[in-house]
Amino acid sequence: MTPDLKLEVTGQPREYRALKLALRVLLVSALMAITLAIIYWVLSQNYPFRWRPALQHLDAFNKGLVLTLQVSAVAMILGAALGLLVALARLSPLFFLRDMGTLYVHSLRNIPFLVFILFMYFGVAPAFQSGAAVDLFGWHIDGRLFWGILALSLFEASFISEIFRAGIQSIHPTQMEAARSLGMNYFRAMRYVVLPQAFRVVIPPLTGELIALVKESALLMVISLPELTLTARQQGSQLPFQFEFYTILAAYYLAITLPLAGLSYLLERKFKIGGREEVS
Amino acid sequence: MYISRKLLTFGLLALMGLVLSGVLFADDPSLAQKSTLEAILASGKITVCSDPPYEPFEFQDDKGNLVGFDVDLIKMLAKQAGVSFEFLATPFDTIIPALNARNCDLIASDITATLKRALSANFTDPYLQTGQIAMVSTGKSPGKNVTDYSRLNSSDVIITVQLGTTGEEAARSFFPKADIRTFDNAQLTLQEVVDGRADAIVYDEVFLRPQVANVGSKAELCCPRGNPDLLTQEFISLAIRKGDPDFLSYLNLFMRQAKETIKVTADLAAEFGLPAETIGQSFLQALRTKWGV
Amino acid sequence: MDRTSTDWSRQARSAFWFVLRLGISGILLLGAVFLIFWGLGSHYTFHWAEALQFDYLMTFFIGLKVTLQLSVLGAILAILLGIFVALARLSPWGSMRDFAGVYVHTFRNLPFLVVALLFYYGLGKAISLHSFQFAGQTFRPEFIWGVLALGVYESSYLGETFRAGIQSVHKEQVEAARSLGMNYVQVMRYVVLPQAFRVILPPMTSTLIALVKESSLLFLIGVQELTNAARQLAIPTRRPYYFEFYTILACFYLAIVVPLSILSHWLEGRLGASRALKEAAHP
Numbered sequence: 001m002t003p004d005l006k007l008e009v010t011g012q013p014r015e016y017r018a019l020k021l022a023l024r025v026l027l028v029s030a031l032m033a034i035t036l037a038i039i040y041w042v043l044s045q046n047y048p049f050r051w052r053p054a055l056q057h058l059d060a061f062n063k064g065l066v067l068t069l070q071v072s073a074v075a076m077i078l079g080a081a082l083g084l085l086v087a088l089a090r091l092s093p094l095f096f097l098r099d100m101g102t103l104y105v106h107s108l109r110n111i112p113f114l115v116f117i118l119f120m121y122f123g124v125a126p127a128f129q130s131g132a133a134v135d136l137f138g139w140h141i142d143g144r145l146f147w148g149i150l151a152l153s154l155f156e157a158s159f160i161s162e163i164f165r166a167g168i169q170s171i172h173p174t175q176m177e178a179a180r181s182l183g184m185n186y187f188r189a190m191r192y193v194v195l196p197q198a199f200r201v202v203i204p205p206l207t208g209e210l211i212a213l214v215k216e217s218a219l220l221m222v223i224s225l226p227e228l229t230l231t232a233r234q235q236g237s238q239l240p241f242q243f244e245f246y247t248i249l250a251a252y253y254l255a256i257t258l259p260l261a262g263l264s265y266l267l268e269r270k271f272k273i274g275g276r277e278e279v280s
Numbered sequence: 281m282y283i284s285r286k287l288l289t290f291g292l293l294a295l296m297g298l299v300l301s302g303v304l305f306a307d308d309p310s311l312a313q314k315s316t317l318e319a320i321l322a323s324g325k326i327t328v329c330s331d332p333p334y335e336p337f338e339f340q341d342d343k344g345n346l347v348g349f350d351v352d353l354i355k356m357l358a359k360q361a362g363v364s365f366e367f368l369a370t371p372f373d374t375i376i377p378a379l380n381a382r383n384c385d386l387i388a389s390d391i392t393a394t395l396k397r398a399l400s401a402n403f404t405d406p407y408l409q410t411g412q413i414a415m416v417s418t419g420k421s422p423g424k425n426v427t428d429y430s431r432l433n434s435s436d437v438i439i440t441v442q443l444g445t446t447g448e449e450a451a452r453s454f455f456p457k458a459d460i461r462t463f464d465n466a467q468l469t470l471q472e473v474v475d476g477r478a479d480a481i482v483y484d485e486v487f488l489r490p491q492v493a494n495v496g497s498k499a500e501l502c503c504p505r506g507n508p509d510l511l512t513q514e515f516i517s518l519a520i521r522k523g524d525p526d527f528l529s530y531l532n533l534f535m536r537q538a539k540e541t542i543k544v545t546a547d548l549a550a551e552f553g554l555p556a557e558t559i560g561q562s563f564l565q566a567l568r569t570k571w572g573v
Numbered sequence: 574m575d576r577t578s579t580d581w582s583r584q585a586r587s588a589f590w591f592v593l594r595l596g597i598s599g600i601l602l603l604g605a606v607f608l609i610f611w612g613l614g615s616h617y618t619f620h621w622a623e624a625l626q627f628d629y630l631m632t633f634f635i636g637l638k639v640t641l642q643l644s645v646l647g648a649i650l651a652i653l654l655g656i657f658v659a660l661a662r663l664s665p666w667g668s669m670r671d672f673a674g675v676y677v678h679t680f681r682n683l684p685f686l687v688v689a690l691l692f693y694y695g696l697g698k699a700i701s702l703h704s705f706q707f708a709g710q711t712f713r714p715e716f717i718w719g720v721l722a723l724g725v726y727e728s729s730y731l732g733e734t735f736r737a738g739i740q741s742v743h744k745e746q747v748e749a750a751r752s753l754g755m756n757y758v759q760v761m762r763y764v765v766l767p768q769a770f771r772v773i774l775p776p777m778t779s780t781l782i783a784l785v786k787e788s789s790l791l792f793l794i795g796v797q798e799l800t801n802a803a804r805q806l807a808i809p810t811r812r813p814y815y816f817e818f819y820t821i822l823a824c825f826y827l828a829i830v831v832p833l834s835i836l837s838h839w840l841e842g843r844l845g846a847s848r849a850l851k852e853a854a855h856p
Binding site: 024027028031032035043044045046047095096099100103106107109110111112113114115116118119122123124126127211214215216217218219221229232233236242243246247249250253254257258261 | 594597598601602605667668671672675678679681682683684685686687688690691694695696698699700701782786787789790800803807815816817819820822823826827830831834
Binding site: 332333335339340342343344368369370371374377378381382383464465467471474494 | 626628629631632635693694697698701702703704713714715793794795797801804805806807808811812813815
């Protein structure tokens with residue numbers, strides 16, 4: 001009889017571990033349920049919760065959800081592209097590119113996104129834009145969508161560029177030297193040697209940044225973009241179910257971000273680089 | 281080592297429980313029986329909930345002081361009662377809950393007395409009568425071609441409103457097909473039309489009429505142009521908490537007096553910054569002249 | 574290194590290049606800014622003179638005071654709650670760890686805006702807070718809710734930071750200290766916390782800087798802080814200087830946050846701590 005290797009390596013058979021995990025989940029769920037029930041009971045002494053009528057307005061929330069996802073996806077792609085360029089600028093041997101890049105990153109990182117979107121939409125946009133929509137390369141884009149995505153991309157690019165920069169710098173400089181010694185110029189060396197390796201490193205923090213982007217997109221409500229948060233506010237102003245709507249809003253956001261966080265955790269485990277501390 | 285951690289976590293839970301119960305039951309039941317009027321006289325201050333910036337009712341002047349129609353009205357009320365006053369900025373869509381949470385004694389924020397609101401608060405006699413109208417952009421189409429309200433009820437029209445106002449309600453009921461965009465701030469709502477990014481704003485006549493001189497050629501009152509019909513008829517009042525008949529009758533008496541009895545003298549005009557030609561008029565009429573309402 | 578004459582000339586040369594580089598970058602930057610303003614100016618008239626008046630700046634300063642109060646109080650609350658969260662996450666009871674884990678993961682994955690709205694419009698309806706006076710100033714309910722929202726939200730990040738910091742101290746240290754006869758408090762005070770502190774400080778400062786930035790959202794619940802000051806000033810009728818006021822607003826935030834960032838970098842340099850944790854701590 002061959003010894004049960006699973007037993008030797010982990011100390012416990014797989015089935016037993018699964019059972020323990022299930023028990024743990026059950027226990028936590030029970031604890032959470034009890035705590036939430038207590039808090040709910042305490043709150044409902046002063047506030048009449050009316051879930052059934054509130055839950056009939058989920059259509060609006062679903063529309064808002066779709067827009068949030070679309071805006072986040074587009075802003076992430078644009079932000080990542082711009083972020084890569086800025087990161088390369090900051091690593092460039094040309095000092096003015098470095099300085100411009102540094103200035104860009106530091107000016108956007110240090111202001112709140114709210115201030116930036118207000119500045120862009122109410123300050124900059126009226127100077128450039130005539131009318132409610134922007135016509136770009138033949139596309140007729142809603143002004144709020146355009147400026148919202150633009151502001152979000154520009155803002156997130158400053159954070160993403162830091163991630164790319166750290167990722168590229170983590171690739172040992174000998175890689176670049178070896179590539180150059182094989183006759184590649186800077187750009188080819190970047191494209192074929194350094195960046196593919198850096199890609200592995202940056203994916204986990206990038207998913208974290210995607211989560212941050214989805215969260216920042218909530219601020220686009222100030223320019224009346226009908227994403228999730230504005231939907232909740234509008235529904236709340238027309239109907240007296242504000243607490244219910246904001247709880248539903250929180251649930252919608254968790255439904256987007258928790259899976260992304262899980263993905264980020266899995267990717268981090270998969271791409272784990274030696275020397276990084278485990279922070280869950 | 282482990283015991284200390286357990287103690288600390290227990291302590292945390294106990295603390296949370298204490299705080300929660302303390303916060304919940306902190307309301308003083310005997311306060312509810314006292315009239316707000318007595319409370320104001322005892323404390324010597326009247327606190328007012330309002331939503332600036334909202335020109336010309338409550339907004340910041342160039343020196344940073346809060347001024348406006350509502351401010352002057354409350355100033356007169358406080359003067360008559362012999363107390364001081366303070367304005368608290370509150371977002372408009374929670375202004376009645378803020379009143380009921382006792383953050384303030386009354387609301388003076390160009391608030392319309394609607395039956396729906398009257399379920400949660402009491403309204404005094406009105407000090408202004410107005411209605412919803414629109415202001416359309418002169419630069420943006422289809423806004424610039426709008427001459428009739430019915431034109432606004434189509435899906436290519438962008439209407440801006442402020443969240444939680446009767447303007448929003450009117451826009452949603454009269455122009456359900458339009459693209460209605462909400463902002464939390466009256467000024468930004470108007471700015472969208474001035475910038476040419478929206479076709480129309482639906483708001484009180486008392487708010488939009490004074491803006492005409494300032495927006496210049498960028499926007500026009502509608503509809504018909506220049507001299508619009510009112511979409512709704514609304515009464516602007518002060519709002520107070522329910523269950524306070526003494527305060528309500530005091531405020532109603534004040535309203536009547538402001539409309540009829542209190543006449544503007546030279547001293548009063550100097551104190552409230554009223555224009556010279558209002559001397560002899562009733563106080564409320566003089567305020568309307570001063571603020572162009 | 575010895576200070577020989579060749580070192581001095583080399584330092585002089587590198588100083589020269591530094592100044593030259595600064596000069597060229599500065600000129601390029603000014604050129605870019607000029608181009609932007611010239612391009613904008615063809616569509617938009619600037620009103621800098623009208624916007625940059627003393628009284629307007631005073632409004633900003635009053636808002637700044639409130640922002641600073643919010644940030645400091647929020648930070649204190651976040652640190653206190655964060656300590657509890659960290660202790661819960663380090664608890665020997667699995668359920669306590671998981672329970673705190675749910676708390677942490679919920680708040681980390683929600684936008685702060687939603688948390689602030691939920692607290693003020695949601696909990697605020699069920700629990701009515703009253704204004705209270707302290708040191709001659711009235712603190713109103715929306716301010717209190719703002720501080721609570723900031724504190725609770727950022728405590729989820731700080732809790733994780735504290736936990737990771739404490740866990741980064743090797744168990745052997747604790748064992749060695751215990752074997753020398755120290756009790757729990759002494760172990761924490763002399764062995765664990767000093768080492769953990771070096772690891773905790775960089776991500777903690779970046780979280781606190783994020784707290785200052787998040788406080789700008791509280792204008793939506795009516796707190797008269799810095800962003801609200803810009804809102805009060807920018808009226809379409811008398812002061813339609815949106816671009817100018819929002820730029821001034823951005824400058825105010827830069828003026829708060831950049832020194833904090835520099836301080837944080839300096840501290841990080843002094844303490845030489847882990848970068849990986851810092852990246853993980855970005856909210």
